[in-house]
Amino acid sequence: MGGLASSLLSLAHTLFGPGICPGDWVWATSTAGALIALFPVLGSVVIAIIRKGTGNRYDMTTLSIFGGIGLVAALVFPWLLSLGVSETYRAAFSGGASGLSGAEMSTLDKDFCSWVGVQKEYLGGGQNVYETLFYPTGQGLSYGLYLVLLLGLPAASLLFVMLQARTAFRRGPKWPSRFIWIPFVAMFLFSAGVEANTAVHLWLGFLPFSVLGIIPVALVGPPPWSVINRPERPRPEPEPYRPPPSQVAQTPPPPPPPPLKNYNPTSVAPAAEPAPLLAAAPGPIPAPPGSRNAGGGRYRRIKQLGAGGFGTVWQAHDTQLNRTVALKIAHAPDRDTEERMQREARALAAVSHPNCVRVYDLVEENDGLALVMEYLEGRPLAAIVDGHGPLDDIAAGRLWATMAGALAAAHAKGVLHRDIKPSNIILDPGGLAHLIDFGIARSKGDSKLTATGMMIGTPDFVAPETAMGSQASPASDAWQLAATISYALSGQPPRGTRETPMAALMAAARSEPMSCLPARSAHSRLLIASLDADPRRRPTLTAVRREVEGWLSRVGKSADGPVTQFVPRQTR
Template sequence: MESIASSLLSLAYRLFQPGFCPGDWAWATSMAGALVALFPVGTTACVALMRKFTGNRYHGGALAGLAGLGVIGILLIPWLLVSGISGVFRSVFQGGSGGLAPVEVNALQEEYCSWVGPQDQYLGGGQNVYETLFYPSGDVLAYGYYLGGLVGLPVLILLAVMLLGRIALRRGPKWPGRLLWVPFVVFVLVSAGVEANTAVHLWLGFLPTVVLGVIPVALVGPPSWSTIENADRRPDRTPERQEQPQQPVHVHPREPQAPPPPPAKQYAPTSVAPTPEDAQGELAAVPGPVPVPGGSPSGGSSRFRRVRRLGHGGFGTVWEAVDTQLGRAVALKIAHAPDRDTHERMQREARALAVLSHPNCVRVYDLVEEPDGLALVMEYLQGQPLAEVVDNGGALDDVAAGRLWATMASALAAAHSKSVLHRDVKPSNVIVDPEGVAHLIDFGIARNKGDSKLTATGMMVGTPDYVAPETAAGAPASPASDAWQLAATVSYALSGYPPRGTRETPMAALMAAARGEPATQLPRRSVHAQLLAASLDPQPRNRPTLNTVFREVEGWLSRAGTSPDGPVTKLVPRQQ
């Protein structure tokens, strides 16, 4: 190792040898420290590159590889080189050559400063680090110099190494960073036998190289979200959701006909818990015969007694009603115009909700013909839309917003696992019940992969302030589009504003979405700001999947001492 160290010193001497105090070889030693620091920088760059393929899979070979890189690149090689450099100077001071050329040995014996003396004595004939720190000579000024050079510089370098580790481990847990900075701490401790003056100059060169090493490590970039998703897909870590029983939609089929063959899959499921291709999944993929609504014929009496109107829009009216036969409260969604497109949309929403069974998704009970139009009979949810909750009570805090994000991500993921897209996630389509639990409603423009079109006249899908850029630009909707809209809804819950801000007209908002204008109203002080920025990326491929969002938010809630199952708000004004 001494021959390798002497070669490294010779290279450093040729690269950097200014002829001023304390001497050309002293400065060449700092250059050698900069060259040694390339090994920790290269190690963290290798870790970042390795994660491009392994994601956050820290077990087995990946964990062993990470630990091996830390021990070899940050502890073993730097320690051997630093110890070898100190041994070369000690050998020259004792009359040897240390592997250096005669002309280099002669230059090492030159004196540049009277208070330094010959360089071979300055670098190889003094106390080592341990003796200098624990057996000081009594000179307070000199001891302060050595304390700063032998303790202060390594501490700064340690912080830089920890920063390198955090950059290399972006989009993942931070605990594997210990496998990088702990070897450096050991390296500093085992270097206590190095000559003190040599160590100071080595650390002086080591520090700027490690700090500048942040640039190449950052350029390697984090692993893609798809890589992280594939690495994290483990059955033992999937969150379990208690499914509630659901009554099927009662429909009367037309004349029997053979169902069409299932079309090719258009996107990968992103469920929170992997689900097999069961009968319900096939129902989402192959709608089968178009159902004919049952119930009272047009002009006849209704079994549903309407209590009050809950909402009214361009598509239809939603009523709170009572099922007189079963004696329960329901929500009755009645379409305005009973044309073919309206029937298809109602049937599509009924099918979409019928295949879902999730505690945070509104349930559908029946599809009936009311005297004034086709009606969808759904679960009645008491509460307020999230938009009203925020408008009346103010923005949510990080814990409430985290619960909202986790539960809605789980609900959407359950829909995606059945090949159903929501396509209109927004604050008014999230109902917060009196217990503070959020529910996703209004799957009226949802489509499954068996549907060939939305409507004959529909040009824009979704609400402009909350529509994903690619959808606004005319591209097909995808699970990433739903994930964008959910992130926009959470951003609104935290800030009180849509992520792109408000526009004067819906068309202006749609144009801003189609241009992919950046989000300017994000809650910068929220702990969720970084994940929100990633989820609102204009490029769908760069966004984290709903699985990843669920795990990230659930992990933060767990570290905060709470769970995603709690209320998202108490539904009381903030002054109370």
């Protein structure tokens, strides 16, 4: 390594070694420090390139590779080269074999400045870093200046090496950046044997190039969302234990089961279909069409909450369980309406999440089929933004993280919402958000209800692929949620408003650019990624939730706090 260090010094002297104060070799030492600073930069660039293909998959192989790169790039080469440069100057001062040419050695004897003196003595004849800091002699630079230079310069360099590492690990957890900066800290500690004046000028060259080193790492760019969202390869299942043949031969076969008493093959019932998952709330299970529970006056209506082409929603009182519920009543239901309500009941019963409205029952009322749901006292997000103005970044971040978790829970049960919009998010008096109206939700395999040719969703908040007639997916739900968050931050749909629903639908199908995104929001970059026209490039809801919760944590806010608080209207 001594020969490599002397070659590095010769190269540095050739690149930049002006014959001015403090001396050509003093300048060359700083140039050598700049060249040494390229090794951590190179390590971060290589890691960023590898992550283009691996994303956030940190298995034993990738961790070993990243750890090896950090060890070599931030510890081994910088430490050995720094030590080798110092040994080269010490050998030149003592008259030993330094590895420098005769012409180079002759210039080391020159005296350029009064505070430097002869260069080979200044660079190779003093105390090392450890001795200078703990056993100062009063020679050379003042002790206070040594403290600033020998501790402040490495500390500033460490900050920018950490920024290089974090840039290499963008769009993922930050803890793997330790593979770079922890070896760098070790390199600084191990360099205590370097001659103090040599170390000062090495760090003077190292620092500016560690600052500039962030640029090439940033130019590599983060891994694409399609790689980050790629599911991990399943681990192969271990093969079951198989006893050796000798043991199998010695093991007696199991005795036959005893005969069943009164066995009659014709009395065996056919296999039943698996029952749907049920909601966590109490109440009768959603029954299939044709076997509905009769309401029987159990639900006493209090006031109408809303009405539309589909039916009416009432606030009601459950007289048997003494609780307030919401009745969603479909007027004059036909077969398709019955199936739609049954589908909504199944979807909500399958999802158990505190921010999804819960279903209790499906009953026959006097004026139509009724879905009995949890009653949420509050106001829609659309009314909040309309009446009080857009949300700030903290409130919008909490809303995004909460709704992403609710939708991810629905997707885990195979349920798509397909109509996420500001009016389908209710904020209760405590400021907590709830996702409602799974009326057009569809479970996997429920395809016969999509052959009607109807457009599903609200045009201003429909994903481009859905507007073009493609099948809805978790990515389209994620797009609609991002569009809703953009509305909460700006007060307008991301594509702006159109005169007619058909014009809005055509704008969605053509993937027209987003003209009304919030300009100064901290969530702008994540919104742009989540509203990408290509579903494959969008971050998943899990990735969005992780990013937003990480941002909230960095600004000192919790993700589970209220979105907003308001005083509910007094009922008369």
